[in-house]
Amino acid sequence: QLKVVESGGGLVQPGGSLRLSCAASGFTFVYSTIGWFRQVPGKERERVSCIGTNDENQYYSDSVKGRFTISRDRAQNTVDLEMRDLKPEDTGVYYCAIRRLGPQCPTVRAADLWGQGTQVTVSS
Numbered sequence: 001q002l003k004v005v006e007s008g009g010g011l012v013q014p015g016g017s018l019r020l021s022c023a024a025s026g027f028t029f030v031y032s033t034i035g036w037f038r039q040v041p042g043k044e045r046e047r048v049s050c051i052g053t054n055d056e057n058q059y060y061s062d063s064v065k066g067r068f069t070i071s072r073d074r075a076q077n078t079v080d081l082e083m084r085d086l087k088p089e090d091t092g093v094y095y096c097a098i099r100r101l102g103p104q105c106p107t108v109r110a111a112d113l114w115g116q117g118t119q120v121t122v123s124s
Contacts, residue, residue, distance in 0.1 A: 002026040002113060006096045009118030012086055018120060020081040022096030029072060033099045034079040035106040036070065038092040038120070045095070049081060050105035059105060063089070086122045093117040 008020040022034060033052050039045040049070040050059040058070055069082040083090065097111035104110070 004096050004098055004113050004115040006094060006115040006118040008080075009094060009120045011121045011123065013124050014087060014122055016086050016122070017082070017084045018086065020083065020094055020096075020118060020120075022079045022081075022115060024077050024098070027100065028077055029074065029079065029098075031101050033102040033105045034070075034072070035097045035099075035111070036068075036079075036081045037095045037097060037108065038090075039095065039117075040092040045108050047105070047107065048094075051079060052105065053102035057103075083120070086120075088122050091120060091122050094120050 004022055004024050006022050012018050031053055035047050035050040037045050037047050048061045048064045049068055051070045051072055055072050060068060067085045072079045095117045096115040097106040098113040099106045100112045
């Protein structure tokens with residue numbers, strides 16, 4: 001069974017850090033592009049970051065640029081999202097999504113697999 005599973009969410013104070021991880025099972029990320037999305041109640045799911053088949057190709061939304069870093073570990077078959085200087089507006093459910101064959105990054109309407117999501121809450 002092909003699936004991706006997110007982990008690493010939690011409660012953190014403003015200014016803190018968290019590291020999310022997306023792990024694949026049943027396939028490898030070798031030719032995949034992977035995106036991290038977040039969703040808050042009442043708002044559309046938005047893509048915050050993506051990593052291309054060439055790991056040097058990375059995308060960040062304006063709201064997270066300079067604070068979030070996406071990275072791929074090909075040996076572990078995982079993609080991590082390092083989040084620093086977290087703000088209350090970063091609160092939401094974070095999802096990992098895959099396009100099994102690149103080069104396009106997954107979008108809300110175009111992805112082959114979605115994880116179940118992990119909650120991130122930034123609050124004092």
